[in-house]
Amino acid sequence: MPKILIVGGGYAGFYTAWKLEKHLRAGEAEVTVVDPLPYMTYQPFLPEVAAGSIEPRHAVVSQRRHLKKTNVITAKVTNIDHASKTATITPPVGEAYEFSYDIIVVTGGAVSRTFPIPGVADSAIGLKTIEEAVAIRDRMLTNFDKAASLPAGPERERLLTVVVVGGGFAGIEVFAELRSFASSLLTYYPQLSFEETHFHLIEAMGRIMPEVSLPTSHWVLKHLAQRGAEVHLDTQLKSAVDGHIELSTGESFDSDLIVWTAGVMANPTIVRNSDLPVEERGRIRTRPDLRVGTDEEFVADAWAAGDVSAVPDLSGGGVGGFCVPNAQHAVRQGKLLAKNIVAVIRGEEPRQYFHKNLGAVAGLGIGSGVFQSGKIAIKGVVAWFAHRGYHGLAMPSFERKFRVFWGWWNNFWLGRDIVSLSATQHPRAAFEEFASRPKPAADAAPAPAAVKAPAEKPAKETVGA
Structure with a gap:
């Protein structure tokens, strides 16, 4: 049974795993998702979370609750060696270990891109x-x-x-x-x-x-x-x-x-620590059918989608000819990616990704x-x-x-709830302030100094007459 490793549980990764559970037959493949966080964040809701219009936990989706047939690992993938089909998984606790796979799906997403501006x-x-x-x-x-x-x-x-x-x-x-x-x-x-x-x-x-x-x-x-x-x-x-x-x-x-x-940039932890091809803007080079590679050739058993990938925009509306990094593309690419992986496993041809932005x-x-x-x-x-x-x-x-x-x-x-819970950033502060602590052990009293007996004076010699 082929082992499918999905690197990243954001939009593209979550939807790929979610739809693979739907399309795969029992025993057809084993799917594993690795992500540092145990949930997918629906990022279009972040402005409303910041403004108190949405409860924070409602804007995230638990991976373990909704990916019932997928092996979920809460950790980081710190290296991908596709030549040997192994990935290094680094958990938050314990030693890093090697994970062998047959098919890899890179959906590591993006991080904030900043400039060296003071402060x-x-x-x-x-x-x-x-x-x-x-x-x-x-x-x-x-x-x-x-x-x-x-x-x-x-x-x-x-x-x-x-x-x-x-x-x-x-x-x-x-x-x-x-x-x-x-x-x-x-x-x-x-x-x-x-x-x-x-x-x-x-x-x-x-x-x-x-x-x-x-x-x-x-x-x-x-x-x-x-x-x-x-x-x-x-x-x-x-x-x-x-x-x-x-x-x-x-x-x-x-x-x-x-x-x-x-601005954002492709997740550097994943892109810089793999042997998969990367284009000039630091994204994984991806074909329209979501296989890693170019139009001329592809990397077997390697797929990518979402913000970490450079997927050609066949609708002609993308910046520089590629799909822009947004939720619309990531979700749709994840759904198609699941279908394409299943198609290739069954000896069929994958479909190309095409989405024309409707607004x-x-x-x-x-x-x-x-x-x-x-x-x-x-x-x-x-x-x-x-x-x-x-x-x-x-x-x-x-x-x-x-x-x-x-x-x-x-x-x-x-109305909106206006309670600030900023104290959760330092949850032990109140406890520590009033917690009783053992008193330091009293310094041992110094031993009394020994009294030195006076030396005896030598007896005087008697001079005989």
Whole structure:
């Protein structure tokens, strides 16, 4: 029975394993998924998690709960030697070991791509994981609590200033969601005013959201400006040391929350430690049928999909001729990848991946969104419902869909939960503060010094007469 190793349990990896369970006959193959995390994160929901509109656990999908026939290993793949068909698996506890396979599927995803800008590595936070989204939410709430106890002034405004770097879909969505969140929070903080909250989005290009038309992007800019959010176009971040923001335009201000969404790159842990072919941008070279290789030749028993791969976009709409790294492609590639693997196992030919983007939809905070399909653009509350409907239905498994929609329904009547749980980042702090500890052993009393007896004087000689 062939052993299939799936490296990465994100969109593409999860869907590949999920659909392999459906298409494989009993005993036809053994499937193993290796990922450092035991869940798949539905990343389009991260902006809403950061804004408190979705419960964090509802935006992730448990691998062990939904991959019932798959062997799930929570660990990292730190090396792939396809020549010998072995992978090095490094668990969080214990020694690394070699894993032999017959077919490998590389779906390691992408990580945040940053630049050597002073202060970014120390002060900023990304938006690729559920943990980052939760930290953003808790930081926002904690900063409102702190600011409410301070007098009006620079320190208060620093706590209420949010900076987002990157004007793509992820950047605009989290920027607009956080602006909406901050406006709603002011109801609970009468000490604070709207004018004290400042939101800055920094984009190096001359426009935002390249996935939508220019008129639509202009509408988004105008809409954000009306809500008190400032977008800096044709502007670069020069420094963020200690939260002091310096822009290429000469402007500067202080912020305690900097969110980085300016690009991604293929997971370097996987790409740099394998003998599979890599193209110039650091992604695994992949054919339209999702086999690793080029049009002329392919690497036998090696497949790739998702953000870690360079899959040609046969629709002609991709940047540089390749599929852009987004959830739409990763999910669809994962589904096709499962079918293609089964086809090859059964001696059939794999199909090529083709997907023509039908449109783009983005949420801009409660009751506001934008939808673009060709020349058709829908804005406002209708687009917001379209955004929630599309992503709610795209969430894998009925169980996850129900939790997300049920959470939205509760928020409609009860409002967003505004409790910060930032203390979870240091869960033992309260326990340690009051925990009793053994008293240090008393220093042993020094032994009394021995009294030295005086030396006897020698007897004097008697001189005889």
